[in-house]
Amino acid sequence: MKVYADNAATTRMSRVAIDAMLPFMDTFYGNPSSLHSVGQEAAEALQKAREIMAQHLGCEAREITFTSGGSEADNQAILSAAVLGEKKGKKHIISTKIEHHAVLHTLDKLSKQGFEITLLDVHENGIVTPQQVASAIREETCLVTIMYANNEIGTIQPIAEIGAICKEKGVLFHTDAVQAAPHLPINVNEQNIDMLSLAAHKFHGPKGVGMLYSRKGILLTKIIEGGSQERGNRPGTENIPGIISMAAAFEDACTHMDENSAKVSALRDKLIEELSKVPHSILNGDLEHRLPGNVNFCFEGIEGEALLLQLDRKGICASSGSACASGSLDPSHVLLAIGRPHEIAHGSLRLSLCESNTEEEIDYLLKVVTEEVEYLRNMSPVWRDLVSGKKQFML
Numbered sequence: 001m002k003v004y005a006d007n008a009a010t011t012r013m014s015r016v017a018i019d020a021m022l023p024f025m026d027t028f029y030g031n032p033s034s035l036h037s038v039g040q041e042a043a044e045a046l047q048k049a050r051e052i053m054a055q056h057l058g059c060e061a062r063e064i065t066f067t068s069g070g071s072e073a074d075n076q077a078i079l080s081a082a083v084l085g086e087k088k089g090k091k092h093i094i095s096t097k098i099e100h101h102a103v104l105h106t107l108d109k110l111s112k113q114g115f116e117i118t119l120l121d122v123h124e125n126g127i128v129t130p131q132q133v134a135s136a137i138r139e140e141t142c143l144v145t146i147m148y149a150n151n152e153i154g155t156i157q158p159i160a161e162i163g164a165i166c167k168e169k170g171v172l173f174h175t176d177a178v179q180a181a182p183h184l185p186i187n188v189n190e191q192n193i194d195m196l197s198l199a200a201h202k203f204h205g206p207k208g209v210g211m212l213y214s215r216k217g218i219l220l221t222k223i224i225e226g227g228s229q230e231r232g233n234r235p236g237t238e239n240i241p242g243i244i245s246m247a248a249a250f251e252d253a254c255t256h257m258d259e260n261s262a263k264v265s266a267l268r269d270k271l272i273e274e275l276s277k278v279p280h281s282i283l284n285g286d287l288e289h290r291l292p293g294n295v296n297f298c299f300e301g302i303e304g305e306a307l308l309l310q311l312d313r314k315g316i317c318a319s320s321g322s323a324c325a326s327g328s329l330d331p332s333h334v335l336l337a338i339g340r341p342h343e344i345a346h347g348s349l350r351l352s353l354c355e356s357n358t359e360e361e362i363d364y365l366l367k368v369v370t371e372e373v374e375y376l377r378n379m380s381p382v383w384r385d386l387v388s389g390k391k392q393f394m395l
Helices: 015-021 037-057 070-087 101-111 130-136 159-169 240-255 257-275 304-313 333-337 359-379 381-388
Strands: 064-067 092-096 116-120 141-145 172-176 195-199 210-214 281-283 294-299 348-352
Touching: 015 240, 037 064, 037 240, 064 070, 070 092, 070 101, 070 141, 070 172, 070 195, 070 210, 092 101, 101 116, 116 130, 130 159, 141 159, 159 172, 240 257, 257 281, 257 294, 257 359, 304 348, 304 359
Parallel strands: 092 116, 092 141, 141 172, 172 195
Antiparallel strands: 064 210, 195 210, 281 294, 294 348
């Protein structure tokens, strides 16, 4: 059996997304900046896609800038807030220790330019509290950037409450919603969000296209020089096939959000319940405030990479954390931030589901993961030391 359980890394494009894209690869191929009829057909489709995205985010179409993906959107949001803050003499930014590297590396870049960065600790469940944010805000704070839901451990942050605090304090609030959208409800006005990033390939759209919402009145800083596309915010001819496909995938996912969430959450809960029975294992992230499809465990006495290779041999696609850091030999910064020791963090497994996964696949996952953990432990000298008492169990 083949089981794809790495939907947090990327998803398979849906038929809806593919069908929406195809006409704009041959029939409606114009450049939307062209004044002739072929170009204006593309321009009309681009505007319609913008309106679809805006409708489901609770914003205006003109507040949307299309990008190459979530990383670019994160970069532009943070750098724009930094430029605006610096003009007012405010060079302090607040974030958390469990953000995506698109955020953390951008903040590191700004720290070298004289900005002071406060990375908030998270509790063992992976959640930061609104009180922590409120306590960290200072007179010189220009931005709070906190992800809606974590890409590794699936924890959902209290975004609306954090946004309300930022609004009260007059501080811009950005959220990386790449993993959350559209698996969780989003309304940028109700949740007090000033800027929001998302990426199409996380919800069955194409890779290489994303979006930045920025509240009207926020002046974006260009990170690419060129023409006047996207109201001058993002030069470069728009990826019309990708944008149209993203809008179709987003609308489809938003329309079926409740039913998909119910199905995927049930599969997730079954996985969590059964994998919790594996001796010396632990669930990473909050049990309740969690993305519908996220399951992340640490198994003591094994290496996560070895487990992934064993699972792949049995037809299971999974990961040990963020796909963007899969080449790193270091343990996950997210797992370290929630207090997992290095030895435990190395033995992590992330299974991320979507609505196309089945009960039969979950049963197969449970069978194979349990068998392979036992197999790897039996081969491990570390496990033998733990069982013999030479070393003490941590879990």
